[in-house]
Amino acid sequence: AAYRRAHELPGWYEAFTGLTPRSVWRSLSAGELLPGPAAGLAEDLGSGPGIVKDFVKSRKDEWHEACFVPELKDVDRLAAVVGRFVELQGEFLAGGVVLRAYEPFVPGGEARVWWVDGEVARVTAHPDTPDRLPAPDLGAVGEAVRALDCRWVATDMALREDGAWRVVEVGDGQVSGLPAGDDGEALFRALLGPSAL
The missing domain is CATH 3.30.1490 (Dna Ligase; domain 1)
Known part of the structure:
Protein backbone atom coordinates (compact mmCIF):
# COMPACT_ATOMS: atom_id res chain seq x y z
CA ALA A 1 0.00 0.00 0.00
CA ALA A 2 2.82 2.46 0.84
CA TYR A 3 4.52 1.72 -2.49
CA ARG A 4 1.42 2.63 -4.52
CA ARG A 5 0.72 5.68 -2.35
CA ALA A 6 4.21 7.02 -3.04
CA HIS A 7 4.57 5.92 -6.66
CA GLU A 8 1.19 6.28 -8.38
CA LEU A 9 -0.18 9.78 -8.94
CA PRO A 10 -3.63 9.12 -7.38
CA GLY A 11 -1.86 7.99 -4.20
CA TRP A 12 0.28 11.10 -3.74
CA TYR A 13 -1.68 13.83 -5.51
CA GLU A 14 -3.81 15.02 -2.60
CA ALA A 15 -0.79 15.55 -0.32
CA PHE A 16 0.91 17.63 -3.04
CA THR A 17 -2.10 19.66 -4.25
CA GLY A 18 -0.94 23.21 -4.88
CA LEU A 19 2.68 22.07 -5.34
CA THR A 20 2.15 20.09 -8.55
CA PRO A 21 0.21 20.68 -11.78
CA TYR A 102 0.72 21.83 -18.71
CA GLU A 103 3.13 24.15 -16.91
CA PRO A 104 6.10 25.65 -18.77
CA PHE A 105 9.43 24.93 -17.08
CA VAL A 106 12.75 26.63 -17.69
CA PRO A 107 15.50 24.62 -19.39
CA GLY A 108 18.10 23.34 -17.00
CA GLY A 109 16.89 20.00 -15.88
CA GLU A 110 15.12 18.68 -12.87
CA ALA A 111 16.37 17.92 -9.40
CA ARG A 112 15.51 14.66 -7.68
CA VAL A 113 15.07 15.11 -3.94
CA TRP A 114 15.39 12.00 -1.80
CA TRP A 115 13.45 11.91 1.47
CA VAL A 116 13.88 9.45 4.35
CA ASP A 117 11.32 9.54 7.15
CA GLY A 118 10.04 12.90 5.91
CA GLU A 119 13.43 14.64 5.92
CA VAL A 120 15.71 15.52 2.99
CA ALA A 121 18.41 12.87 2.71
CA ARG A 122 19.92 14.03 -0.55
CA VAL A 123 19.39 16.19 -3.65
CA THR A 124 20.70 14.75 -6.93
CA ALA A 125 20.42 15.51 -10.61
CA HIS A 126 17.56 13.79 -12.40
CA PRO A 127 18.73 10.69 -14.32
CA ASP A 128 17.61 12.33 -17.61
CA THR A 129 19.89 15.34 -16.99
CA PRO A 130 22.82 13.97 -14.95
CA ASP A 131 25.07 16.90 -15.88
CA ARG A 132 22.73 19.50 -14.33
CA LEU A 133 21.94 19.94 -10.67
CA PRO A 134 19.46 22.70 -9.92
CA ALA A 135 18.99 23.78 -6.30
CA PRO A 136 15.22 23.63 -5.66
CA ASP A 137 13.38 25.59 -3.02
CA LEU A 138 11.90 22.82 -0.90
CA GLY A 139 9.54 25.14 1.01
CA ALA A 140 6.27 23.29 1.63
CA VAL A 141 7.41 20.08 -0.06
CA GLY A 142 8.67 18.57 3.20
CA GLU A 143 5.26 19.02 4.79
CA ALA A 144 3.64 17.24 1.82
CA VAL A 145 6.17 14.39 2.00
CA ARG A 146 5.50 13.97 5.72
CA ALA A 147 1.72 13.97 5.06
CA LEU A 148 2.26 11.16 2.55
CA ASP A 149 3.69 9.10 5.42
CA CYS A 150 6.01 6.85 3.41
CA ARG A 151 9.50 6.03 4.64
CA TRP A 152 11.51 6.54 1.43
CA VAL A 153 10.29 8.93 -1.26
CA ALA A 154 11.81 10.74 -4.25
CA THR A 155 10.34 13.99 -5.58
CA ASP A 156 11.28 15.33 -9.01
CA MET A 157 11.22 19.12 -9.03
CA ALA A 158 11.44 21.62 -11.87
CA LEU A 159 11.53 25.42 -12.02
CA ARG A 160 8.48 26.91 -13.67
CA GLU A 161 8.98 29.96 -15.92
CA ASP A 162 7.45 32.24 -13.28
CA GLY A 163 10.13 31.22 -10.76
CA ALA A 164 8.10 28.73 -8.71
CA TRP A 165 9.60 25.30 -7.99
CA ARG A 166 7.07 22.58 -8.74
CA VAL A 167 6.81 18.90 -7.92
CA VAL A 168 6.64 17.15 -11.27
CA GLU A 169 6.57 13.57 -10.01
CA VAL A 170 6.70 11.63 -6.76
CA GLY A 171 8.11 8.13 -6.59
CA ASP A 172 8.81 5.35 -4.16
CA GLY A 173 12.51 5.59 -3.32
CA GLN A 174 13.21 1.91 -3.84
CA VAL A 175 12.51 2.11 -7.59
CA SER A 176 13.54 5.71 -8.39
CA GLY A 177 16.78 5.90 -10.36
CA LEU A 178 19.97 7.71 -9.46
CA PRO A 179 21.89 9.75 -12.04
CA ALA A 180 24.74 8.04 -13.92
CA GLY A 181 27.90 7.81 -11.84
CA ASP A 182 26.14 7.97 -8.46
CA ASP A 183 26.67 4.77 -6.51
CA GLY A 184 23.97 5.64 -3.98
CA GLU A 185 26.20 5.13 -0.94
CA ALA A 186 25.24 8.43 0.73
CA LEU A 187 21.56 7.70 0.18
CA PHE A 188 21.79 4.19 1.59
CA ARG A 189 23.65 5.52 4.65
CA ALA A 190 20.74 7.90 5.25
CA LEU A 191 18.33 4.96 5.05
CA LEU A 192 20.32 2.97 7.59
CA GLY A 193 20.40 5.90 10.01
CA PRO A 194 23.09 7.35 12.27
CA SER A 195 24.06 3.96 13.72
CA ALA A 196 25.43 2.95 10.29
CA LEU A 197 28.04 5.75 10.27
Whole structure:
Protein backbone atom coordinates (compact mmCIF):
# COMPACT_ATOMS: atom_id res chain seq x y z
CA ALA A 1 0.00 0.00 0.00
CA ALA A 2 2.82 2.46 0.84
CA TYR A 3 4.52 1.72 -2.49
CA ARG A 4 1.42 2.63 -4.52
CA ARG A 5 0.72 5.68 -2.35
CA ALA A 6 4.21 7.02 -3.04
CA HIS A 7 4.57 5.92 -6.66
CA GLU A 8 1.19 6.28 -8.38
CA LEU A 9 -0.18 9.78 -8.94
CA PRO A 10 -3.63 9.12 -7.38
CA GLY A 11 -1.86 7.99 -4.20
CA TRP A 12 0.28 11.10 -3.74
CA TYR A 13 -1.68 13.83 -5.51
CA GLU A 14 -3.81 15.02 -2.60
CA ALA A 15 -0.79 15.55 -0.32
CA PHE A 16 0.91 17.63 -3.04
CA THR A 17 -2.10 19.66 -4.25
CA GLY A 18 -0.94 23.21 -4.88
CA LEU A 19 2.68 22.07 -5.34
CA THR A 20 2.15 20.09 -8.55
CA PRO A 21 0.21 20.68 -11.78
CA ARG A 22 -3.56 20.18 -11.55
CA SER A 23 -4.47 16.63 -12.53
CA VAL A 24 -7.44 14.36 -13.18
CA TRP A 25 -7.43 10.62 -13.84
CA ARG A 26 -9.44 7.53 -14.58
CA SER A 27 -8.48 3.96 -13.71
CA LEU A 28 -8.02 1.77 -16.75
CA SER A 29 -6.65 -1.72 -17.30
CA ALA A 30 -4.08 -2.48 -19.99
CA GLY A 31 -5.85 -2.96 -23.32
CA GLU A 32 -9.01 -1.23 -22.11
CA LEU A 33 -10.31 1.97 -23.72
CA LEU A 34 -11.63 4.99 -21.86
CA PRO A 35 -15.35 4.36 -21.16
CA GLY A 36 -16.25 7.80 -22.53
CA PRO A 37 -14.66 10.63 -24.46
CA ALA A 38 -11.39 11.96 -23.05
CA ALA A 39 -12.98 15.42 -23.18
CA GLY A 40 -15.21 14.43 -20.24
CA LEU A 41 -12.14 13.65 -18.17
CA ALA A 42 -10.54 16.97 -19.13
CA GLU A 43 -13.51 19.16 -18.14
CA ASP A 44 -12.20 19.85 -14.63
CA LEU A 45 -8.91 21.16 -16.04
CA GLY A 46 -10.59 23.77 -18.24
CA SER A 47 -8.90 25.16 -21.33
CA GLY A 48 -5.21 25.33 -22.13
CA PRO A 49 -2.49 22.81 -22.87
CA GLY A 50 -2.20 19.48 -21.08
CA ILE A 51 -0.07 16.39 -20.62
CA VAL A 52 -1.20 12.75 -20.95
CA LYS A 53 0.41 10.04 -18.83
CA ASP A 54 -0.51 6.99 -16.80
CA PHE A 55 -0.33 6.72 -13.01
CA VAL A 56 3.48 6.46 -13.18
CA LYS A 57 4.96 7.36 -16.59
CA SER A 58 4.52 9.64 -19.55
CA ARG A 59 5.69 9.15 -23.12
CA LYS A 60 7.64 12.40 -23.29
CA ASP A 61 9.86 10.97 -26.02
CA GLU A 62 6.73 10.89 -28.22
CA TRP A 63 5.84 14.44 -27.13
CA HIS A 64 3.51 15.51 -29.96
CA GLU A 65 2.13 12.07 -30.68
CA ALA A 66 1.35 10.64 -27.22
CA CYS A 67 2.04 13.20 -24.50
CA PHE A 68 1.31 16.89 -25.20
CA VAL A 69 -2.13 18.29 -26.03
CA PRO A 70 -1.88 21.96 -27.16
CA GLU A 71 -5.51 22.67 -26.17
CA LEU A 72 -7.55 20.38 -23.92
CA LYS A 73 -10.80 21.74 -25.40
CA ASP A 74 -9.76 20.40 -28.83
CA VAL A 75 -11.63 17.12 -28.37
CA ASP A 76 -10.30 15.49 -31.55
CA ARG A 77 -6.65 16.21 -30.72
CA LEU A 78 -7.15 15.18 -27.10
CA ALA A 79 -8.76 11.89 -28.17
CA ALA A 80 -5.93 11.24 -30.64
CA VAL A 81 -3.16 11.83 -28.08
CA VAL A 82 -4.89 9.80 -25.34
CA GLY A 83 -5.63 6.98 -27.79
CA ARG A 84 -2.06 6.88 -29.05
CA PHE A 85 -0.70 7.00 -25.50
CA VAL A 86 -2.85 4.03 -24.42
CA GLU A 87 -1.89 2.15 -27.60
CA LEU A 88 1.85 2.70 -27.06
CA GLN A 89 1.71 1.81 -23.36
CA GLY A 90 -0.08 -1.42 -24.23
CA GLU A 91 0.32 -4.03 -21.51
CA PHE A 92 2.56 -1.62 -19.57
CA LEU A 93 -0.22 0.89 -18.89
CA ALA A 94 0.13 1.61 -15.15
CA GLY A 95 -3.18 2.13 -13.37
CA GLY A 96 -5.00 4.30 -15.88
CA VAL A 97 -4.92 7.61 -17.74
CA VAL A 98 -3.93 10.93 -16.16
CA LEU A 99 -4.43 14.37 -17.68
CA ARG A 100 -2.33 17.16 -16.18
CA ALA A 101 -2.43 20.88 -16.80
CA TYR A 102 0.72 21.83 -18.71
CA GLU A 103 3.13 24.15 -16.91
CA PRO A 104 6.10 25.65 -18.77
CA PHE A 105 9.43 24.93 -17.08
CA VAL A 106 12.75 26.63 -17.69
CA PRO A 107 15.50 24.62 -19.39
CA GLY A 108 18.10 23.34 -17.00
CA GLY A 109 16.89 20.00 -15.88
CA GLU A 110 15.12 18.68 -12.87
CA ALA A 111 16.37 17.92 -9.40
CA ARG A 112 15.51 14.66 -7.68
CA VAL A 113 15.07 15.11 -3.94
CA TRP A 114 15.39 12.00 -1.80
CA TRP A 115 13.45 11.91 1.47
CA VAL A 116 13.88 9.45 4.35
CA ASP A 117 11.32 9.54 7.15
CA GLY A 118 10.04 12.90 5.91
CA GLU A 119 13.43 14.64 5.92
CA VAL A 120 15.71 15.52 2.99
CA ALA A 121 18.41 12.87 2.71
CA ARG A 122 19.92 14.03 -0.55
CA VAL A 123 19.39 16.19 -3.65
CA THR A 124 20.70 14.75 -6.93
CA ALA A 125 20.42 15.51 -10.61
CA HIS A 126 17.56 13.79 -12.40
CA PRO A 127 18.73 10.69 -14.32
CA ASP A 128 17.61 12.33 -17.61
CA THR A 129 19.89 15.34 -16.99
CA PRO A 130 22.82 13.97 -14.95
CA ASP A 131 25.07 16.90 -15.88
CA ARG A 132 22.73 19.50 -14.33
CA LEU A 133 21.94 19.94 -10.67
CA PRO A 134 19.46 22.70 -9.92
CA ALA A 135 18.99 23.78 -6.30
CA PRO A 136 15.22 23.63 -5.66
CA ASP A 137 13.38 25.59 -3.02
CA LEU A 138 11.90 22.82 -0.90
CA GLY A 139 9.54 25.14 1.01
CA ALA A 140 6.27 23.29 1.63
CA VAL A 141 7.41 20.08 -0.06
CA GLY A 142 8.67 18.57 3.20
CA GLU A 143 5.26 19.02 4.79
CA ALA A 144 3.64 17.24 1.82
CA VAL A 145 6.17 14.39 2.00
CA ARG A 146 5.50 13.97 5.72
CA ALA A 147 1.72 13.97 5.06
CA LEU A 148 2.26 11.16 2.55
CA ASP A 149 3.69 9.10 5.42
CA CYS A 150 6.01 6.85 3.41
CA ARG A 151 9.50 6.03 4.64
CA TRP A 152 11.51 6.54 1.43
CA VAL A 153 10.29 8.93 -1.26
CA ALA A 154 11.81 10.74 -4.25
CA THR A 155 10.34 13.99 -5.58
CA ASP A 156 11.28 15.33 -9.01
CA MET A 157 11.22 19.12 -9.03
CA ALA A 158 11.44 21.62 -11.87
CA LEU A 159 11.53 25.42 -12.02
CA ARG A 160 8.48 26.91 -13.67
CA GLU A 161 8.98 29.96 -15.92
CA ASP A 162 7.45 32.24 -13.28
CA GLY A 163 10.13 31.22 -10.76
CA ALA A 164 8.10 28.73 -8.71
CA TRP A 165 9.60 25.30 -7.99
CA ARG A 166 7.07 22.58 -8.74
CA VAL A 167 6.81 18.90 -7.92
CA VAL A 168 6.64 17.15 -11.27
CA GLU A 169 6.57 13.57 -10.01
CA VAL A 170 6.70 11.63 -6.76
CA GLY A 171 8.11 8.13 -6.59
CA ASP A 172 8.81 5.35 -4.16
CA GLY A 173 12.51 5.59 -3.32
CA GLN A 174 13.21 1.91 -3.84
CA VAL A 175 12.51 2.11 -7.59
CA SER A 176 13.54 5.71 -8.39
CA GLY A 177 16.78 5.90 -10.36
CA LEU A 178 19.97 7.71 -9.46
CA PRO A 179 21.89 9.75 -12.04
CA ALA A 180 24.74 8.04 -13.92
CA GLY A 181 27.90 7.81 -11.84
CA ASP A 182 26.14 7.97 -8.46
CA ASP A 183 26.67 4.77 -6.51
CA GLY A 184 23.97 5.64 -3.98
CA GLU A 185 26.20 5.13 -0.94
CA ALA A 186 25.24 8.43 0.73
CA LEU A 187 21.56 7.70 0.18
CA PHE A 188 21.79 4.19 1.59
CA ARG A 189 23.65 5.52 4.65
CA ALA A 190 20.74 7.90 5.25
CA LEU A 191 18.33 4.96 5.05
CA LEU A 192 20.32 2.97 7.59
CA GLY A 193 20.40 5.90 10.01
CA PRO A 194 23.09 7.35 12.27
CA SER A 195 24.06 3.96 13.72
CA ALA A 196 25.43 2.95 10.29
CA LEU A 197 28.04 5.75 10.27
